[in-house]
Structure formats: C-alpha cells, structure tokens
Amino acid sequence: xxxxxxxxxxxxxxxxxxxxxxxxxLWIFGHVWWWKDHNPDDTAFMxxxxxxxxxxxxxxxxRHKWVPYSQISPxxxxxxxxxxxxxxxxxxxxxxxxxxxAWEKNLKKGRIVAGGSTISQQLAKNxxxxxxxxxxxxxxxxxxxxxxxxxxxxxxxxxxxxNVIEWGNGIYGAEAASRYYYRTxxxxxxxxxxxxxxxxxxxxxxxxxxxxxxxxLRKTSIIARRMPYADIP
Numbered sequence: 001x002x003x004x005x006x007x008x009x010x011x012x013x014x015x016x017x018x019x020x021x022x023x024x025x026l027w028i029f030g031h032v033w034w035w036k037d038h039n040p041d042d043t044a045f046m047x048x049x050x051x052x053x054x055x056x057x058x059x060x061x062x063r064h065k066w067v068p069y070s071q072i073s074p075x076x077x078x079x080x081x082x083x084x085x086x087x088x089x090x091x092x093x094x095x096x097x098x099x100x101x102a103w104e105k106n107l108k109k110g111r112i113v114a115g116g117s118t119i120s121q122q123l124a125k126n127x128x129x130x131x132x133x134x135x136x137x138x139x140x141x142x143x144x145x146x147x148x149x150x151x152x153x154x155x156x157x158x159x160x161x162x163n164v165i166e167w168g169n170g171i172y173g174a175e176a177a178s179r180y181y182y183r184t185x186x187x188x189x190x191x192x193x194x195x196x197x198x199x200x201x202x203x204x205x206x207x208x209x210x211x212x213x214x215x216x217l218r219k220t221s222i223i224a225r226r227m228p229y230a231d232i233p
Contacts, residue, residue, distance in 0.1 A: 032144075035160065040163075042064075043128075044129055045126045045172075046064065049169075049170055050062050053169070063172065064175075064176050067174065068159070069158070069159040071175075072174050073187055075189050075190060076194040077158065077232040078228075080162070080198045083199060083201065084119055085119040088232075089232075093149035101116065118145075121142075124145045127144070128140070128144055153233075165201060166204045167180070167208075168208035191224055192220070192224060194227075195220045198220075198223050199216050200216065
C-alpha cells in the first residue's frame with residue numbers, strides 16, 4: 001500500500017512539473033509571437049542588471065533606448081556578425097560546426113573558454129533566462145531559439161538583438177552603448193567604433209571598466225578586418 005501511494009504521488013509530481021513546463025513555454029511562445037511586430041520593453045538580463053545596480057543605489061536606472069533597424073549603422077551590424085555569428089544568415093539557429101569547435105577547445109583548455117552560441121541563442125538567453133549556467137538553461141535556450149527562428153525572420157531577430165544586448169554596467173542596446181562610449185547615435189558609428197563595441201559583447205561589464213585591455217584591442221582589430229566579408233539582413 002505504501003509503495004502504491006508513493007508511486008501515485010511521484011506520478012502526480014512528474015505530471016505537475018510537465019504541466020508547469022508546458023505553461024512556461026506557452027507563455028514564452030506568446031511573447032515571441034507578440035514581438036513579431038511589437039518591441040520588448042525589457043528582458044530577463046535587463047531585470048537582472050537593474051537588480052544588481054539597485055543593490056548599491058535603489059534609485060539606479062538602466063541606460064536603454066530602442067531604435068529601428070534602419071537607424072543602426074551597418075558597420076555595427078557587420079561587426080557583430082563577424083564577431084559573434086558569421087553564419088547567421090545561413091543556419092537555423094544553431095551553428096553545429098561552431099558548437100563542436102567550442103566543445104573541443106573547452107576540452108583542450110579544461111575549462112569553458114568558448115561558447116559557440118549563435119546570435120539567435122544569445123537572444124533567447126537574454127530575453128528570458130538568467131546568466132547562470134545550468135543544464136536546464138541550455139535546454140530552455142534551445143527551445144526558445146527554435147521558436148525565434150520559426151516565428152521571426154532574421155532581420156527581426158537581429159533588430160531585437162541589437163536593441164537589448166548588454167554593453168556595459170547598466171548599458172543595454174546599440175543606441176545607449178553608442179551614446180555612452182562615443183557620444184553619438186548608433187546610426188553614426190564608424191568601423192573602428194563598431195568593431196570595438198562588438199569586441200566587448202562577450203564580457204561587457206569587464207570591458208566597460210577596462211577599455212584599453214590588450215585582448216579587447218586585439219579582438220577589435222581582428223573584427224575590423226573581417227567586417228567587409230560579413231553578410232547582414
């Protein structure tokens with residue numbers, strides 16, 4: 001009788017978890033569908049960043065301003081594709097060769113030094129998930145990436161990405177980053193400025209505080225050389 005009761009309760013618990021998982025993903029699906037022609041007001045990463053800032057200053061606010069795709073310099077678009085996802089226009093959300101290369105590099109180094117995430121995967125994480133690395137997060141990131149790729153075109157995915165990714169301590173989106181670092185709008189970014197912003201993306205808060213770091217300057221130079229070959233939406 002006790003074993004029967006345990007099995008009954010275990011089944012109920014598993015069913016409840018599956019239902020919660022379904023409801024959560026339906027909620028995400030609704031948001032992605034809405035964002036086909038509406039802009040996100042904020043993201044999970046923005047909420048996390050604001051909470052971090054407000055620990056020290058309860059009045060702190062994020063720097064963020066949405067601008068249309070047409071008002072963002074092609075230089076920044078090319079720089080980000082060259083830096084983060086050279087196959088952006090060709091893949092279905094996952095760069096399998098890039099993932100394999102990152103896996104082999106991490107095994108060789110014995111720690112995580114490369115991610116292999118596409119722009120679509122990065123956007124999925126930024127919109128809905130936390131910055132903590134967990135198996136659950138990677139699974140959910142994959143599900144959201146598929147939703148983004150199936151429901152939005154590449155231009156819209158890239159437009160949202162350009163407007164929400166983190167670019168420093170409390171800095172989100174291309175317009176805020178351009179004005180914070182260069183005192184100009186995102187439409188006016190030159191090649192070197194765009195390349196440096198793209199180079200900051202993997203660790204923006206660190207590079208915000210270390211703007212002349214050797215790794216940052218070296219990567220900026222590499223991105224600038226690759227930009228002419230980057231295909232953008």
